[in-house]
Amino acid sequence: xxxxxELVESALGLQGSPTRKPRSRQLAVxxxxxxxxxxxxxxxxxxxxxxxxxxxSWTRSHPGGELAILHFVGRDATNEVLAYHSSEALRRVERxxxxxxxVDPQRGWTPLTPPIALGLVRHEDGQRGHWRREGRLxxxxxxxxxxxxxxxxxxxxxxxxxxxxxxLEPSDSSLDQQKQHLYALAYRDLKSKLEAAGxxxxxxxxxxxxxxxxxxxxxxxxxxxxxxxxxxxxxxxxSALFLGLMWHQLTFLAHDAGHTGITGNWTKDRxxxxxxxxxxxxxxxxxWCDNHNIHHLVPNELEHDPDIQHIPFFAISxxxxxxxxxxxxxxxxxxxxxxxxxxxxxxxxYYIVLSLARVNLYVLSYSYLLGPKPRRNLMWATEMMxxxxxxxxxxxxxxxxxxxxxxxxxxxVSHVAAxxxxxQIVLSHFACSTEALGPVESFPARQLRTTMDVxxxxxxEFIHGGLHLQVTHHLFPRMPRHxxxxxxxxxxxxxxxxxxxxxxxxxIDGNKKVxxxxxxxxxxxxxxxxVADNEIEEKLR
Numbered sequence: 001x002x003x004x005x006e007l008v009e010s011a012l013g014l015q016g017s018p019t020r021k022p023r024s025r026q027l028a029v030x031x032x033x034x035x036x037x038x039x040x041x042x043x044x045x046x047x048x049x050x051x052x053x054x055x056x057s058w059t060r061s062h063p064g065g066e067l068a069i070l071h072f073v074g075r076d077a078t079n080e081v082l083a084y085h086s087s088e089a090l091r092r093v094e095r096x097x098x099x100x101x102x103v104d105p106q107r108g109w110t111p112l113t114p115p116i117a118l119g120l121v122r123h124e125d126g127q128r129g130h131w132r133r134e135g136r137l138x139x140x141x142x143x144x145x146x147x148x149x150x151x152x153x154x155x156x157x158x159x160x161x162x163x164x165x166x167x168l169e170p171s172d173s174s175l176d177q178q179k180q181h182l183y184a185l186a187y188r189d190l191k192s193k194l195e196a197a198g199x200x201x202x203x204x205x206x207x208x209x210x211x212x213x214x215x216x217x218x219x220x221x222x223x224x225x226x227x228x229x230x231x232x233x234x235x236x237x238x239s240a241l242f243l244g245l246m247w248h249q250l251t252f253l254a255h256d257a258g259h260t261g262i263t264g265n266w267t268k269d270r271x272x273x274x275x276x277x278x279x280x281x282x283x284x285x286x287x288w289c290d291n292h293n294i295h296h297l298v299p300n301e302l303e304h305d306p307d308i309q310h311i312p313f314f315a316i317s318x319x320x321x322x323x324x325x326x327x328x329x330x331x332x333x334x335x336x337x338x339x340x341x342x343x344x345x346x347x348x349x350y351y352i353v354l355s356l357a358r359v360n361l362y363v364l365s366y367s368y369l370l371g372p373k374p375r376r377n378l379m380w381a382t383e384m385m386x387x388x389x390x391x392x393x394x395x396x397x398x399x400x401x402x403x404x405x406x407x408x409x410x411x412x413v414s415h416v417a418a419x420x421x422x423x424q425i426v427l428s429h430f431a432c433s434t435e436a437l438g439p440v441e442s443f444p445a446r447q448l449r450t451t452m453d454v455x456x457x458x459x460x461e462f463i464h465g466g467l468h469l470q471v472t473h474h475l476f477p478r479m480p481r482h483x484x485x486x487x488x489x490x491x492x493x494x495x496x497x498x499x500x501x502x503x504x505x506x507x508i509d510g511n512k513k514v515x516x517x518x519x520x521x522x523x524x525x526x527x528x529x530x531v532a533d534n535e536i537e538e539k540l541r
Contacts, residue, residue, distance in 0.1 A: 074112025135325030244417025252465025278386025
């Protein structure tokens with residue numbers, strides 16, 4: 001099944017658009033310099049196959065979020081587009097082509113640096129070629145060569161900047177562009193083989209979720225049974241435990257729905273996501289998709305991947321010691337006194353913090369729903385009603401418990417019981433590379449470098465909810481969860497042929513690697529503190 005044609009056209013801004021291009025139209029060929037020039041003038045262009053796609057008018061309504069486009073301006077996004085869209089959506093994206101480019105068959109398209117990677121976004125005044133700096137990113141070392149117009153009504157953050165084509169030239173890369181292009185081409189061949197093997201098809205009745213639904217229902221029934229039939233501490237804590245385990249398992253279902261990996265239809269899967277995440281779990285599926293899509297596209301990029309931006313609690317690189325700007329949260333990740341204290345012992349606090357991480361998900365969900373990002377439409381209203389339903393039923397359960405001590409314990413037990421999913425999520429990335437290799441790196445190489453699998457028996461993989469096969473999932477996010485194990489063997493063959501590393505570790509070894517990373521960063525922080533203390537002591541002598 002594919003995305004609704006009407007939904008896709010509406011989301012991409014294609015319905016009734018005067019700039020819509022018929023597929024039969026002969027498109028002019030432009031060169032890389034012209035692409036760079038048009039981007040500097042404000043056009044949001046990316047390359048798909050040999051087409052130049054202009055996303056300027058529909059970036060903000062893109063179902064995958066605005067940043068998903070901005071991170072690939074000036075780049076060849078062919079593999080990313082193929083990985084995240086149905087065939088129906090792909091045909092409609094092609095209609096927004098404004099030109100063609102000649103792609104080198106040996107080296108592929110030589111990428112430009114997206115303005116967002118320089119901390120730049122189009123200025124709100126709507127004038128062509130007007131940019132403003134929204135954040136100080138490490139890559140933006142060429143800031144001094146930009147011209148600032150002082151006529152910004154005294155608002156320094158909205159100063160008009162002009163962007164020159166040479167500023168979009170990427171830094172020298174250690175990567176072999178020809179080899180990266182070969183990885184990309186081989187990835188497309190692999191995707192075709194997986195499609196031919198039927199691994200993107202829905203696996204059987206109920207989309208393969210028959211046993212999962214029984215599990216969800218059993219856990220929910222046990223939670224209700226102990227809540228209604230018992231009044232003592234043991235019975236109520238059993239109810240809280242089963243409720244938390246149900247939330248834990250349903251998180252995986254919401255994850256699949258967010259990736260359109262259940263029915264394959266965006267509208268149906270989003271409805272499932274709202275029912276599961278918002279109504280039953282109290283979280284926003286809209287927030288999760290907005291956040292998670294960016295994580296998938298720029299995994300482990302310190303300034304861009306929200307899934308590794310956990311200041312003040314965690315830092316997986318000493319680069320976080322430098323007050324980095326988050327292009328997702330639009331703020332500086334301040335390395336303040338609280339950060340220094342918590343990160344110095346982060347390897348000891350790791351499981352304690354993650355045990356209550358669901359509270360942070362509430363905060364992020366509601367900040368998103370009440371913030372400026374989501375459009376106030378029917379989908380948003382449905383999400384808000386879903387959250388209200390959650391607090392109605394869960395609040396009622398808490399309110400009818402006989403004492404405040406039992407209420408607090410019920411909340412803690414249910415939330416801690418749902419916490420293993422947080423360990424599962426970070427396990428696949430925290431111990432992997434955070435090196436910034438630039439826009440030359442291909443989609444498959446980037447996913448393989450920053451992601452690892454957790455080895456487990458097929459008999460217990462339901463505990464992991466499919467997230468233990470993160471490598472294959474990151475390469476093919478629309479693939480149904482129940483087909484990932486079979487597909488992973490073909491991915492391993494791809495990695496062997498291309499001489500790429502497929503990272504996988506057991507659950508215990510994987511956790512040890514994460515703790516080692518956290519401890520190493522904590523030790524680096526301690527070392528810097530000792531150096532600073534010694535320098536102060538020397539000056540006081």
